[in-house]
Amino acid sequence: MTVRRSGSPRPPARSLATVGGILLAIISLLLGLPGTAAAVTDYAPEPTHPGQDWAGSEIAKHEGIAPGGGAPSLLASVHGVDVSSHNRNVAWSTLWKSGVRFAYVKATESKSYTNPYFTQQYNGSYRVGMIRGAYHFATPNTSSGAAQANYFVDHGGGWSKDGKTLPGALDMEYNPYGSVCYGLSKAGLVNWMKDWFRTYKKRTGRDAVLYTSTRWWKQCTGNSTAFGRINPLWIPRYGSSVGELPAGWSFHTFWQYTSSGPTVGDHNRFNGAYSRLKALANG
Template structure:
């Protein structure tokens, strides 16, 4: 304002020119409709993440989201994964459509539990499916061992009852911030190791690792050290499962779409029924 008043003391013609120039300059810095509507990407509330949230936002754009996969082979068994977003699931309908196994989100970090867990976990069991639980990892909030303990405390355990699949570590793009949760590649590998080691020590089972190849490459440096112990659940919404992360010669499960029947996320177990049962029994 001081600058505008000072130029007004000059001759009328010059003051009009300068003031106009000042106003024009100010307008350049005032947000117009486009600038006002532009904002940071929406960040979902903590706890709302689900298996595949990062695939839709990243890999989906590259490979074509929900591309039609090749027809299921006789040695591929249909499964689904669910979270609180699905609420009460029509398990009898899914069973009638040939779905034989299911995973339910149990926990996220060390503060979130799925409010629909009981209906989803026991409902799939009562429908005749083998089922298990998964944990959505947030490596920026607490350690891997702590999150494994929280998972085990809230539904992620395993029992040799012939119907329970081993727990899953869902490790993928961070929906709340930077892709790799602020961790170096070696730091991420250490975090994952802490989680799976704690799970193994408390259950006797090796946790399944759910991930996408491009995230694994970006955030672990394509580390190959888990392939001999932890089954791989690969995420890719395309016609094939594609290239796998280093260390895994084959995938155990494949999440191939987010727009399947009854619930969106559908998966295929890479083997026959007896191999699925072998995974259940450990």
């Protein structure tokens, strides 16, 4: 039997643990290390004008390129468009007659916004015979990658093997609400995207497409090579050539070559024949 000497009380373990936890939190805050305090993410508010955000809406503003480049001359390519709520109800039959064969439709932004015209745009393009897909406008500072991927899949971003549905796309571009890189570090943004892509594939079985510009990619991810071998690239560049690609990709899959045209929507080219576009849809 152990007898404690009078006047030598045992230090309370709970008090020591509390002090240690406080010290760890302070050190984590000062050094930026993952720890008790650093594990809590202070997310920004939800977007306030998501109807004004679409694939490429921030590219021209930040990269100083005028919308409306000349149509590229490509032998093996398929003409497509991308649309969002700012295009409202789209005349899909007119686009089909002009030669448009695929469409990407904005479905969601963050985890609070859904495109009010999504049904008309997504189903309308399908009904006239187009191969269509949905895309998500990312705001990595408002919620986790997994949360936004789940929201996207739950609100139109899913995939089915029907030969006419493209894998979903993640739109990564300049922040319309503040810091161009969303206040995240380069590694933080890469990890956020990994979380999004991992969750999307778990939900749908498909590797999603990535929409991004080379300049933004270099600035905000340090020209990461983490996605080039897996995720098809959809690149915006308004002109007669696609230009330099982000690191990790040796070729592009989609090219948004103008932000306006004779008919509604941004105009795109699929880098290949129609049969290859159908193969991408089929998975």
